[in-house]
Amino acid sequence: xxxxxxxxxxxxxxxxxxSVTSERLxxxxxxxxxxxxxxxxxxxxxxxxxxxHNVRLTRAxxxxxxxxxxxxxxxxALCEKLKRTLxxxxxxxxxxxxxxxxxxxxxxxxxxxxxxxxxxxxPAYPEAIVDALLARxxxxxxxxRIDAPNSNRLIFHDAFREPLAVIMHREHPLASRxxxxxxxxxxxxxxxxxxxxxxxxxxxxxxxxxxxxYEPQTVLxxxxxxxxxxxxxxxxxxxxxxxxxxxxxxxxxxxxxxVADPQCYLTIxxxxxxxxxxxxxxxxxxxYLKLNVKGGYG
Numbered sequence: 001x002x003x004x005x006x007x008x009x010x011x012x013x014x015x016x017x018x019s020v021t022s023e024r025l026x027x028x029x030x031x032x033x034x035x036x037x038x039x040x041x042x043x044x045x046x047x048x049x050x051x052x053h054n055v056r057l058t059r060a061x062x063x064x065x066x067x068x069x070x071x072x073x074x075x076x077a078l079c080e081k082l083k084r085t086l087x088x089x090x091x092x093x094x095x096x097x098x099x100x101x102x103x104x105x106x107x108x109x110x111x112x113x114x115x116x117x118x119x120x121x122x123p124a125y126p127e128a129i130v131d132a133l134l135a136r137x138x139x140x141x142x143x144x145r146i147d148a149p150n151s152n153r154l155i156f157h158d159a160f161r162e163p164l165a166v167i168m169h170r171e172h173p174l175a176s177r178x179x180x181x182x183x184x185x186x187x188x189x190x191x192x193x194x195x196x197x198x199x200x201x202x203x204x205x206x207x208x209x210x211x212x213x214y215e216p217q218t219v220l221x222x223x224x225x226x227x228x229x230x231x232x233x234x235x236x237x238x239x240x241x242x243x244x245x246x247x248x249x250x251x252x253x254x255x256x257x258x259v260a261d262p263q264c265y266l267t268i269x270x271x272x273x274x275x276x277x278x279x280x281x282x283x284x285x286x287x288y289l290k291l292n293v294k295g296g297y298g
Contacts, residue, residue, distance in 0.1 A: 093129035093141035165246035182212035189219035
């Protein structure tokens with residue numbers, strides 16, 4: 001039984017007039033009569049006594065009114081509570097190794113200025129975060145803006161540019177350097193990660209190397225950053241990744257070197273599903289963009 005039928009019953013019990021009630025409810029009188037008849041059939045008894053001039057509640061109708069008013073009131077209160085609960089939670093997706101860089105310096109400030117808001121996090125690989133956005137399992141994500149599957153179904157708000165880093169074995173001949181130009185990696189063998197953004201990062205790796213005048217030679221293709229690190233050797237295998245991977249210190253056996261070429265960067269964006277109506281999304285984006293114009297780089 002629809003909750004609206006209960007509301008119509010309560011209104012008719014108040015006005016005891018089909019014409020007035022249907023007008024107040026902005027519906028037709030035959031429609032109101034049909035709904036009341038369906039309600040009476042459902043409960044198995046007459047709720048109103050009608051004659052040519054009068055409508056009045058039956059004894060069963062009065063009993064039903066007492067109970068149904070409480071039910072409708074409780075239902076409305078529960079809906080309102082649920083709306084407040086959902087509105088005061090913001091679920092954010094962020095790459096595994098990017099939590100510190102993307103969030104840690106600003107979360108405390110947002111929570112202080114929004115004490116009623118509960119922030120929840122989904123640390124995962126970018127493609128899993130995109131899937132969660134599309135499934136409405138997270139409200140917002142902080143991700144590199146990369147041409148990846150389904151990314152065109154999301155709305156992006158660019159926040160800052162993140163430079164790249166070369167990840168290599170710490171005993172690699174170039175590991176003592178603080179900065180490297182991509183042209184210095186011309187003779188290196190690269191590791192490609194097909195599982196990071198469904199391989200879109202591989203294309204970017206190739207595009208960046210082409211700007212330096214060469215085609216990168218791939219020695220190994222893996223599915224995760226962890227697998228890439230495990231397979232790195234002092235004389236084989238380097239990896240181009242966002243700078244935050246360097247900062248994460250993911251293994252004692254590897255080192256990250258900043259890429260000096262200014263054109264080698266990823267645009268980091270806040271993104272969300274266009275049909276997600278959580279009002280906190282806009283407030284968080286506004287706060288984040290105000291504090292992270294440069295993202296702390298440069």
